Each structure stands twice: as structure tokens, then as C-alpha cells.
Amino acid sequence: MQDDLPYCETGFFSELVLDYLEKNEKLADFYSKFPTIENFKPQIEAKKAHFSVHQRKELQAYFKQQYKLVEPHPKSLEQINKLVEPNSFTVTTGHQLNLFTGPLYFIYKIISAINLCQSLKQAYPEHNFVPIYWMATEDHDFDEISFFHHQGEKNIWKQDEDGAVGRIKTASLHQLVDDFCEELGESKAALKLKEVLIKAYKYHTTLAEATFYLVHQLFADEGLLIIDADHVKLKQQAIPIFEADLIKHKAFNHVTATSQQLYSKGYKLQVNPREINLFYLKDDLRERIIRDEDKFLVVDTSISFSEEELKAELHKHPERFSPNVILRPLFQELILPNLCYIGGGGELAYWFQLKSFFEASAVDFPILLLRNSALLYTNKQHKKIKKLNLTLADLFLDAASFESKITHQISKVKIDFSKQQLFLEKQFEDLYLLAEQTDASFIGAVAAQEQKQKNGLAHLEKRLLKAQKRKHKDYLKRANQLRLELFPGDLLQERHDNFIHYYIESQGELIQLLKSQFKPLQLKFNLVQYA
Known part of the structure; x- marks a missing residue:
């Protein structure tokens, strides 16, 4: 595998x-x-x-x-x-x-x-x-x-x-x-x-x-x-970079400009900078610092500073400032x-x-x-995957695509109307020629009829796929159970499960196993049998 x-x-x-x-x-x-x-x-x-x-x-x-x-x-x-x-x-x-x-x-x-x-x-x-x-x-x-x-x-x-x-x-x-x-x-x-x-x-x-x-x-x-x-x-x-943020809003100005460039290229922004990117940290308190004209306020508290007082606090107690x-x-x-x-x-x-x-x-x-x-997968799960005639890569599909792929794979009825679609297109070629020879306005009607019949074929293909899914529901249920074992809640396993189960099942060898498998600069998603 x-x-x-x-x-x-x-x-x-x-x-x-x-x-x-x-x-x-x-x-x-x-x-x-x-x-x-x-x-x-x-x-x-x-x-x-x-x-x-x-x-x-x-x-x-x-x-x-x-x-x-x-x-x-x-x-x-x-x-x-x-x-x-x-x-x-x-x-x-x-x-x-x-x-x-x-x-x-x-x-x-x-x-x-x-x-x-x-x-x-x-x-x-x-x-x-x-x-x-x-x-x-x-x-x-x-x-x-x-x-x-x-x-x-x-x-x-x-x-x-x-x-x-x-x-x-x-x-x-x-x-x-x-x-x-x-x-x-x-x-x-x-x-x-x-x-x-x-x-x-x-x-x-x-x-x-x-x-x-x-x-x-x-x-x-x-x-x-x-x-x-x-x-x-x-x-x-x-202290110098904290002070530049508090007084000159240096991070806000530069990060805002860069973020706009990223956004203009079609990327979603992960974070949004604030004018002040520091919290005030003390005892059980961590709250944002904001500027209100000539005062600096700690949100949801009565704490406030003038600019000189804030600088003095930073230089005396830098540990009270949290980025x-x-x-x-x-x-x-x-x-x-x-x-x-x-x-x-x-x-x-x-x-x-x-x-x-x-x-x-x-x-x-x-x-x-x-x-x-x-x-991470076990030898037992590996055997189930092979028995279902699947690959690990198949399990990365979303639920609908996963079921469709399996149904196409196991169905004795071919769920593919591409030949019929091609035949339909050839039939309409003659109609288009006829329309061009008679009345150009007729072309639109021909095109609309062609699309209607193509939509009908697509609908029939979906109906057939749905019927085959019902016929093979027990097989699909077993396959989906396996997929959800490895992708709990339809999430990547690594974003949901804790390591402890895998550590114990691997007899304490999980960390060393992963060390032997992970090659950071190869930039690949690893598939690792751990037990």
C-alpha cells in the first residue's frame, strides 16, 4: 500500500x-x-x-x-x-x-x-x-x-x-x-x-x-x-517592537497593506491586524489595549494610561504586555x-x-x-480496505463522491450515459444544419431542445445511480463505517483524535514510527500503518 x-x-x-x-x-x-x-x-x-x-x-x-x-x-x-x-x-x-x-x-x-x-x-x-x-x-x-x-x-x-x-x-x-x-x-x-x-x-x-x-x-x-x-x-x-506597535501602529500599517495584496490575488485572509496588537497581561487578566484619543485603555477594565505612562509601564514591566x-x-x-x-x-x-x-x-x-x-491505520483496517476493493486514497473523498465511486465500481449495471450523450449530440448536428438553411431564429429552439434532452439524460443517470446505491446499501454502509473510522466527523483524523489511543495500540512505538516515516521536506501526506 x-x-x-x-x-x-x-x-x-x-x-x-x-x-x-x-x-x-x-x-x-x-x-x-x-x-x-x-x-x-x-x-x-x-x-x-x-x-x-x-x-x-x-x-x-x-x-x-x-x-x-x-x-x-x-x-x-x-x-x-x-x-x-x-x-x-x-x-x-x-x-x-x-x-x-x-x-x-x-x-x-x-x-x-x-x-x-x-x-x-x-x-x-x-x-x-x-x-x-x-x-x-x-x-x-x-x-x-x-x-x-x-x-x-x-x-x-x-x-x-x-x-x-x-x-x-x-x-x-x-x-x-x-x-x-x-x-x-x-x-x-x-x-x-x-x-x-x-x-x-x-x-x-x-x-x-x-x-x-x-x-x-x-x-x-x-x-x-x-x-x-x-x-x-x-x-x-x-520592548522596541512592542513600543512601535503601541505608539506608531507599525504592524497594522504593514500587515494591512500586505493583506490587501493577498486578497487582490484571490486568497482568503487568515487574520486581521488591529491598530494595537498587544494585550495587557496581569494575574487572571489578558485584555486588549486600545487607543482612545490621548489615552490607552485596557478593554473591559478601569485601567488606562497616558502615552508616557504606557511607555513607562512597558519599560518597567514588559512581562505585562502580551503579543x-x-x-x-x-x-x-x-x-x-x-x-x-x-x-x-x-x-x-x-x-x-x-x-x-x-x-x-x-x-x-x-x-x-x-x-x-x-x-494512521491498522493492519485490520488495511485488510478491510482491500476486501472492499478500495485504496486509502479513495477514503479521502467526501461522503457523496465516495459512495458514487464505490457504486460505479460494484454495480453490474453500467451507470454511464456518456455514449448516449454523444449519440444525442450527433443527432442534433443534423438539426443545426437544417436550422442554418431555413431560419436562423430556429437555431435557438434547437439548442434549447438539445439542452433539455441532455438534462433529461443526466437526470436519468442520477436516478439510476440512486437506485444502485439502494441496492448495494449494506456494502456502502460497511464502506462508510470504515471511512468514518479513519475520518471521524468527516474531518482529517489528525484534527480530531488524540494521540493516546494510537500510542497504546502501537505498544508505545508511535512517536518513533512517525519519526521514521516523516520527511518534512518531501511535502507529502503520509499514510502510516501503526498496528
Whole structure:
């Protein structure tokens, strides 16, 4: 069975993403370098020239402090020490703090970053490449991260805290953790995972600490470093770009212009910039900052600043300012010796809106890489697919197209009226000749009659297809059940299912299996048998 599929054949990716993968000239102005192994050489040289020794020392000091939260793996310490070296660079991916990691693509992103670093090391052995997972601890949309799907069940964390999700306390989560872990069985892989989950969410006070521990336990062997940018030392470096946003609305002006260019080329915009792209962050508060004439207000609070007061607050407490989706990428690239950002299609879409803003800010724009995607299936499912005389590619079709294809395939009656359509067209050729010889106005009547009869044939073909679907409904039901096993809710599996079921079914080998399959620069959708 094939082990990959072109993204354009999946039906699940936007025109913008597909155009990027095809290097369509329409997008050439919106990114810097396309993700090929050769293009990393000039990217390395550019970042090396623009990332200072001081920045490296600050970053290393931050990570040394961050990793006091866990018992650091020797590989982690090795990576932290490498960061001060001028030949060391990062590859970054980021994601929200989804409960129990949320959907599968959380895991896919990180493996993509790890594997790209290994490919770069092979191509450029004189350099070091460190994979980074950027924790979106400052996001405040708790509803987006408060659940995960496992074996068809939606597990939801209910709590009442507001503000940045990374600061939310985990105490209200303990019962859910206990109840869920009881369901996982007693296999070796299940026991190992239960221990990690319990320690993550019951031994750590906040969601940021819990997620940090969980991801560290899953990927420390691979040299992954985890960054929580909600830290005063990191935000001190961002004071100039934060001030430019607050006072001069720099991001708004540049991103608006670029967005208009993208829109004029027929692409849907992923995000819309605001005049001010910073939130005020304090305790359980994360609210937008807006300008009202000569005052700066924090939305839904009584907090306000004059321009001078706001500047003073920023310089004294940069940790109280939190970038939104427009400003965070610039902050990220400012504080990391980063070469490449790995994200999903939606993320790449908003990065395309940012290039001119990066240029105006004199910060290197990273190479953008679409994260790996995969469909996971079992040997048992493989056998069912073969028995139904299908391919994995067939299962990517939407429900109606899937049923139609199968019905055409298994029906003993040929559901194809193309011969009749062709015969009809030949019959009308004589009528058109006759019309031209008699009265030109008669041509319209002939054309209308031809279309009416063609529509009638098409309708009969649909009726026949519908009748054959009824005749083979049991076969179609089995096929659809299989399709929905692999595409729950008609979604890509990776956007719905959590990794835990697959981890246990693969006897704890899921991550290593995906590592062996994912080749980030090949830009293909992977089909992976995991059990």
C-alpha cells in the first residue's frame, strides 16, 4: 500500500497552501525562501549575521532557568549549552496548550521540527540545529484547548479561571485525570503513559507547567527544547517592537497593506491586524489595549494610561504586555536564532501576511514549512480496505463522491450515459444544419431542445445511480463505517483524535514510527500503518 499522497489529492488543503507547495508565482512576494535543503544555506548565513552573542547568552540563561521545572534530560542540557555557539540555530513550531496535547497534529508538528533538524545536520554537519516547541501560554481562549477526543468520546475540563491559559491552575483537572487513566488498561505502554499524565497534571500547579512536563517526557530523548515566552527576560528584548506597535501602529500599517495584496490575488485572509496588537497581561487578566484619543485603555477594565505612562509601564514591566497572533511571530524570530517555522495551513496563511512587516522591522523572515500530516491505520483496517476493493486514497473523498465511486465500481449495471450523450449530440448536428438553411431564429429552439434532452439524460443517470446505491446499501454502509473510522466527523483524523489511543495500540512505538516515516521536506501526506 502506498505510504504517501500528494496534498492536492487529499481534498483537505486550501488553494493558498497548494499554490505555495507548487511555488505558484502569485505567492512569490509573500515569503522569503522556499523550504529546500539548499535554501537553508543562505538562511543560516543571514541569521548568523543578525543574531548576537548577547542574545545567545540571554536565551541560554532563560532555558537554564526554565529547565529547573523538570529533571532535565542530558540531551536537553546539551542542546541548551549549544545555543551560545555561533553555529547553532533553531527550528521552531508552536501550539496551544491543548489538554493531553489535544489533536494528533500537536505531535506531528513537533516530530516535523525534530526530523528537519536531523536532515539539516546531515546536510550541514558543521552547524547545530535545535528543535523548539513554543508553548502558547498567553492565549486566553480556554474553550479551544479544554477538551480532547479519545475513542469517540469527548473529554472536557470545566473550570472558571480567566486570563492566560498557561496560568490556569490544574487542581480542578485532577478528577478527570484519574477517571481517564482508569480507562487506559494495564499494558506496558498504558502504564507508562498513565504515570506521565498523572505527574504532569497532578504534580504541577499550572497548565503551562503541566504541558511543559508532558511534552518534555515525550520528546526529551530527541533534543527538543520547550519555550514559554511569558517571561520578563525574553520580553525585555521585545520592548522596541512592542513600543512601535503601541505608539506608531507599525504592524497594522504593514500587515494591512500586505493583506490587501493577498486578497487582490484571490486568497482568503487568515487574520486581521488591529491598530494595537498587544494585550495587557496581569494575574487572571489578558485584555486588549486600545487607543482612545490621548489615552490607552485596557478593554473591559478601569485601567488606562497616558502615552508616557504606557511607555513607562512597558519599560518597567514588559512581562505585562502580551503579543497577539500578528506580533507574536516577530517576537519569536527576535529572541531565537531561528531558521524555519513549521505550522499547519492556517498558520502559514497568516505568516504570508507578515513579510513586509518583518522587513520594516529588520528581522529575518524564516523559511515556512508545512508540517507533516498523516493518516494512521491498522493492519485490520488495511485488510478491510482491500476486501472492499478500495485504496486509502479513495477514503479521502467526501461522503457523496465516495459512495458514487464505490457504486460505479460494484454495480453490474453500467451507470454511464456518456455514449448516449454523444449519440444525442450527433443527432442534433443534423438539426443545426437544417436550422442554418431555413431560419436562423430556429437555431435557438434547437439548442434549447438539445439542452433539455441532455438534462433529461443526466437526470436519468442520477436516478439510476440512486437506485444502485439502494441496492448495494449494506456494502456502502460497511464502506462508510470504515471511512468514518479513519475520518471521524468527516474531518482529517489528525484534527480530531488524540494521540493516546494510537500510542497504546502501537505498544508505545508511535512517536518513533512517525519519526521514521516523516520527511518534512518531501511535502507529502503520509499514510502510516501503526498496528
